[in-house]
Amino acid sequence: MKMAIILNIQVYLCMFFAFLQTEGTRNYKENAIIINNFLRQPGWNNINDVELIKYGNNKHELKNLIFNPVKLFNCNDCIRQAMLFLGCSYANDLDLINFSLTKFQEHCFELLVSSYTSAHNCTITLLMKMIEIVPMAECMKGALDAIDKYYIFSRNSERRRNRIILSRLLTNIQEGKTLLTTLRTSLLSIEDVLKTIAEILLSRRKELDEDKSFCQLKHLDFDSLWNLWILECNTLKFQELFIFLGDKISNFILTTIKKKYIDLGFKFDWNTNQTFLPVQLSTSYNHGMAQNLSTNFTQNTNYVNTQETIKKNDITAYPSILRINDVEIREDIRQENNNCEVNDDDSAELVYYPKGQEPFNKYL
Template sequence: MAIILNIQVYLCMFFAFLHTEGTRNSNDNVKTIQNFLSHPGWNNINDVELIKYRNNQHKLKDLIVIPVTMLNCDNCIQQIMLFLGCSYANDLDLINYSLNKFQQHCFELLDSSYVRAHHCTITLLTKMIEIIPIAKCMRGALDAIKKYHTAIRSSVKRKRFILSRLLTNLQEEEILLTRLSTSLLPIKDVLGSINQILLSRSNEFKKDKSFCELKQLNFDSLWQIWNTEFNTPIVQRKFQELFIFLSDKISNFILTTITKKYFELGFIFDSNTSQTFLSVKPSTSDNHDIAQNHSTNFTQNTNYVNTQEAIQKNDIITYPSIQHTNNVEIQEDIRQENNNCEVNDDSDVLIHYPKGHEPFNKYLN
């Protein structure tokens, strides 16, 4: 009987040991994680004050300076994922806020011009689809870090990882957004669907941000700054339409995010497999230059651009006369709106839809 009890005690101790953060990692993994954290980009993540992990609060600067060992490697990996996930969540939340303001602007245009509202909505949908490749990279980055964690147990697999659900949902929305871009629904309904998507994302951000204490960033103040900037005569002449200005702002922010929080952190993107890996070499000035080049090549040669081209090809096949592939053409279409209405007066044969309920594809012909 005593032997059986001793065996049970030993088993309990063994499983308790497995569920602690004291699990030893391999020396190769330790070197990789240490080299990974040596990239200077980690010193530039300044939007996360601290993370909450295992009932304790941790700061990123402490994680960077503490040597990685075989005993604390798994613990470091968990903290890295939380810090990076919190920073990604903050960036995606800001983009989501900008898209929400974008959607409101498109909706307001319905009162003055269906053509402008349509072009605004097309531009908004294109911008939302642009985010999907970035979401894939973020997911790939977090998964690449997680692969070096040794404790792969069923309890860990069931645990919610930061951004896991949101990034999955973002990728699954690609089909829906593409369908909306060629939808027969009224413009108002398309914008309503977009609003529901953005609202769902916002709710997920709140859950993920519960792991983080972020530096306070007033999104409303940023929106006021953008409005002030757009209303200057020089900027207004350049962009002419607020939604084109917003599209440009969001594109620049996406490029900055992928540069600063992907390539400069030591992630490597394999364009052949669309997979992300950690750099196993220590950071050098040469690596930094390579990161800059990778960032440029990524935005030019990956599905970031291919996604937009696929949408445009689909639109052209479905509606041969569609020409909304660049901002210049969009603005030219808008400038010609009144003239077209005067010259092509088909009021006798056109169906008159209630205000706000005209089909989304009306101006695709």
């Protein structure tokens, strides 16, 4: 009898510790309510570029996540799935931006053959766009971290705390701002600066490929998209392709923040630079947030139109895959751009240097 009791106790202890080691750790009621409300935000309709995510040796569809109620027993799973769906969608956006920047860099390199001045202006604009991505990366990482805060870790999942999708890439993008800023005033040649940019973009591409292993994304033909951009640029009669590409990237950054941050109800504290999940559903919050975020984003990214062409050719009036659909945000951006000073110092006297080796900062 005593032996049976001891065996039963051992069995119960084994079951207890096995429960602690599973991913099915129960969450708190308050967290379940918050996550349930979060998954009812209208912005989830914008996560339409992710077909499936891979989690827990299974594949999951978004419709099952946003339509099924969040309870204590499935709260942790819902949190992980929400992070992966949003992270995969962010990865898709970053992939498109990385593709755009790569084409941008290649175009700047081609300009070295015909015009050093144009190549310099192109590279300066490229660096500005790469710096402009940093606030978007901060929003993305803040959003994913805000979701992760509600996850209750079991003992065996502690090792996974640092394996948040896109965490390393988004951190590297933010930390890379110093290097990009330094390159703008560098003594390196234009060619060397462009080679450094190419290395940065290649590194980001490799990190993206690793994170996208969690995702099954809808296919986007980048080559066809590039041909579409060339056609659109010619139709709009842009003087420089790099100006057109810069405008595309700026529009896409703001569109992404609007659709996949603001519309998801994330709250940003400008004093602490932290992102929080909405505690409850709100219909009045997004309107004011859209205006504040677009204004602060424009102010904090040094978004300056260095060419009058951008002002004269408003491509937002034309159909495009990268478009700001929200009229109020678009008006905010235009008002901010009108208040920016245009740098006319690009007409500095040219000095002869060996082909492609002129100092990058000789125009600064």
